[in-house]
Amino acid sequence: MKQKKIVIIGAGVVGCSTAYYLNKMGQRDVTVIEQGPLFETGGSTSHAPGLVFQVSFSKVLTTLASQTVETFKSLSTDAQRSFYSVGSLEVAHTSDRLEDLKRKAGVASSWGIDAFVLSPEECCEKSPLINRDNIYGGLYVPSDGIAKPLNAVDQMTSFSKSCDTKFYGNTEVTNIEVVDGQVKAVETSAGKFEADLIICCAGFWGPHIGEMVGVTIPLQPMAHQYVFTNELEELAEEEEEVTMPLIRQQDSSIYFRQVFNGLGIGSYQHRPLPVELNEITKYGEAKEMPSVKAFTPEDFEKPWQDATEFIPSLKQAGIKKGINGIFSFTPDGMPLLGESQKVRGFWVAEAIWVTHSAGVARQMAEWIVNGAPTVDLELCDINRFDTYAQSPDYYKPRSIENYEKVYDIHHPSMPPETSRNIRVSPYYMRQKTLGAYFNEKNGWEQPQWYEANDSLVSVYEKTILKRKGWAAKYWSPIIEAEQLHTRQHIGLYDVTATKKRLEIKGDGVVEFLQQLTTSNIDIPIGHAINTLMLHELAGIKDEIKVIRKATSAFHVLCTGPVEASWIQKQLSASSQVVIQDVTAETCSLCVIxxxxxxxxxxxxxxxxxxxxxxxxxxxELLIGNIPVLAVYNSYAGMDSWELSTTNDQGLQLWDLLFETGRPYKLIAAGDRALEALRIESFTLRSSKDFWSEHDPYEIGLDHMIDLNKPTFIGRKALIDRKEKGPKLILVTLILDNPTVVVMGYEPVFSKEKVVGFVTSAGYSYSLGKGIVYALLFPENVNEEATLDVEYFGKTYTAQVMKDSTVVI
Incomplete structure (x- = not known):
């Protein structure tokens, strides 16, 4: 990337880390502006306890945390420690929590991090302070530890200053100048700073900065309780700040870290304490820094009782000081990263904990300089929220719910409780009448199964695979009955929520789509093609369906708002192509x-x-008097038509199909049965089985590549990647035990060595076996080899399916 004027708003650990990595990648015209003093700015960095628990069920968060550890360790010196590698211990006080820790140890292996399930006795050996009573076991991660963000900032800013980066403290941003949808300058109390690119790293002040350019930054500041204890007798001789592992006791929603001779204790157990921006003072206007609210001791009574039962010596030590520190929560618990679709050059790095700070900064710098990050950040993209989710009525309650549930045992199918019924398809009332069990999908109420089909369970009872334990949570045997009934008769599926629907047309549309995609999309009118979009580094941005409706008009189905915004960004300012998002005004049914x-x-x-x-x-045809766009495909060896129409005629289409289908035993079926049929049909899903870290040759989608095209985004990088060979290969595994149903992200072993991990998993009634899609190291893709899939600490043998890399 050419040198650009880059202005970073916020000099906390995220802003300073981003400047550091931009400088390391050769950027020299960087300015960092901070409203507070440098560098204990008064934001979350200044009071953060610095705990770095790397392992998450999210691969991207785990990777970002690991990169943060790597960065902070590299910045540590004997005189100034930026990271203490003391390890972490998560202790289970219930059998359910212990099972969850076993599952967590499995995904740690999948993500390449050492983690060990310990017995109660081993937990006490790691931390003699804790009470052995009622402990079921624990999880130990030796590479976790305590970050000292201000020390890291000191090291990073020294390097950045040597690269001519300028830092301005006590400088308030008053406005951002935008001309023709492009940022031009940052106006401050110290004057104007011209900018080609602005990065908002303002923490919980981010929404205020976003307002200046008309961009919603959907985060909710929350106050979080943290106390410092007096000296503990067992730590009286300690001279280092941290030597003992950090500890989480999630069944009581509390965590512990050593602070020299005492402990720091944080709690998520208290009532939610949301904070509005207008309640936050500026630096110097209150006794405490802006990110700290007055401690509310009544909220800490129960957490303190639980803490003293867990660490008995706390009773004698007592509490020295408490704070209610402010930090940010989002509707889905993920950071907010990337360039806004609304304003070119306005980048965001918000809702980031110290845990992920330097990793985020490294990826942001790569994204800005190279055009794409090396880590897939789709789940963190600021553009992932449609307009419905940009309303405070949506994101504030959902963010608060995420705070309340942060230490809960999270099931992948667990539905959210707040901000529901925001988007409903025209079929919603019919679905309710049929007893639909709803979950949310892209903001839509999406039926998972229908209680009206309960009678089918007895029909297929001898065939249905019964789930138990974890796999049976948020599940019903009706799902299996709907899957089986579709195979023998017909299922009617509401697929309104599954894709973004775009109308793309105008002069130059063919050339635009040719540049955007890897296939030749100059197809006949009345045809559709599945193709790929790649980013600049040849990673798969999305698999899309392109339907040609006229000479200069196409209908495009992509995965979601992130992909739709990326398509929009590829349009030049002078282009005559028009992109219209018709998702909200249309609806779709699938007859399979x-x-x-x-x-x-x-x-x-x-x-x-x-x-x-x-x-x-x-x-494009009429069904009765209803105009429909109908696309034919085969699905799991069955005929399938996706029928799309406008919302005003959607209900009429449902009723007509339902009535016509009665003699053929048509049923309404839910999203879970459709997902099961997808897996059974060996169909891959973008963002589930592959993402932007992978190229088409690794995933077996090279049949969607047409290198005879002179150019498309990522073409040169794709050829380079093809020559270097794959880092991973997606294969299909068949589980030997037909009763085992794994659920995704479990590690795959070969002779006790981790060789990959599961993406999707399901059960094939046609094969009578469990099907597993897995990303494996190439040297382990051997049809003769026996592999093991670990599930809750137990291993189950699996075989590579012949020709499994070929997607049917």
Whole structure:
């Protein structure tokens, strides 16, 4: 990237880390502006306890935490420690928590981090302070530790200053100048700073900065209780700040870290304490720094009781000081990163804990300089929230809920409780009448299964695989009955929520889509093609479906708002191409099943005659008096039509299909059965089985690559990656034990060595086996080899399926 004027707003650990990595990548015109003093700015960095628990069920958060540890360790000196590698211990006080820690140890292996499940006695050996009573076991991660962010900032800013980066403290941002949708300057109390690119690292003040450019930054500041104890007798001789492992006792929602001769104790157990921006003082206007509110001792009574039972010597020590420190929560618990679609050059790095700070900064710098990060950040992208989620009525309650549940045992199918019924399809009332069990998908209420199909359970009872334990949570045997019934008859699926629907048209649209995608999209009118979008480093941005409706008009289905915003960003300012997001005004139903063709032919024999439909046929037609875009495909060996129409006629389409389908035993079926059919049909899903860290050759999607095209985004990098060979290969495994159902991200072993991890998993009724998609190291892709999949600490043998890298 050419040298640009870059202004970073905020000199906490995130802002300073970002400047540091931009400087390391050769950027020299960088300015950092801070409203507080340098460098104990008064933000969250100044009071953060610095705990770095790396392992998360999220791969991206684990990677960002690991990169933060790597950075802070590299910045440590004998005179100034930036990181204490003392390890961490998570202690289970219930059998459910111990099982969850076993699962967590598994994903640690998947993500490449050593983690060990310990017995109660081993837990007490790691930390003699804790009470052995009621301990079921624990999880020990030796590479975790305590970060000293201000020490790290000191080291990073010294380097940045040597690269001519300028730091301005006590400088308040008053406005941001935007011209023709592009940032131009930052106006401050100390004057104007011209900028080609602005990075908002303002912490919980971020929403205020976002308002200046009309960008919503959906985060909720929350006050969080943290106390310092007096000296403990057992730590009286300690001279180092930290020597004992950091500890989490999540069943009581508390954590502990050593602070010389005492402890720091944080609690998530108290009532939510949301803070509004107008309640936060500026630096110097109150006794404490702006990020600290007055301690509320009544909220710490129960946590203190639990803490003293867990560490008995705390009773004698007592509390020296307490604070209610402010930090940021988001609706989905993930950071907010990247360039806003609304304003070019306005970048965001918000809602980031010290745990992930330097890792985020490294990826942000790569993203800005190289055009893409090396770590997939789709789940963190600031553009992932549609307009519905940018309302405070949505993101504030959901963020508070995430705070309340931060130490809960999280199941991947657990539905959120707040901010529901925000988006509903035209079929919603029919679905409620059928007893739909809803979860949220992209803000939509999405049926998971229908209680109206309960009678089918007895019909298929002898065939249904019964789930137990963890796999049976938020599950119903009705899901399996719907899957089986679709295979024998017909299922009607609401797929309104599954994709973004874009109309792309205008002069130059073919050239635009050719540059955007890896396939030749100059297809005949009335045809569809599945193709890939790559970013500049040849990682898969998304698999999309492109449907040609006219010479200069296409209908495009992409995964979600992040991908849609990326498509929009590829348009030049002078382009005559117009992109219209029609997701909110349209709806889609999928008719799948053995008898789907027969049913639709009875509805209109002229339109749905057999010889008029081939794979990826697409037709605009009338079903009754309802205008529909119909796309044909095969699904798990069955016929499938996706039928899209406008919202005002969606309910009429549902009723017509439902009535026509009665003689063919059509049922409404839920999203969970559709996902099971996807896996059974060996169909991969973008962002689940692959993401932007992977290239098409690794995933077996090279049939979507047309290198005869002279150019497309990522083409040169793709050729380079092909020559170097794959880092991972996606394969299909078959579990030997047909009763085992794993759920994703479990580690795969070969002779006790981790060789990859699970992406998707399900059960194939046609094979009578569990199917597992897994990313493996290339040297371990051997059809003769026996592999093991670990699930809750137990291993289950699996075989590589022949020709498993070929997607059907």
């Amino acid at each position: 099943g053995l008898k789907a063709k027969e049913m639709l032919q009875s509805l209109d024999s002229d339109v749905f005659v057999e010889n008029k439909w081939t794979s990826q046929s697409a037709k």
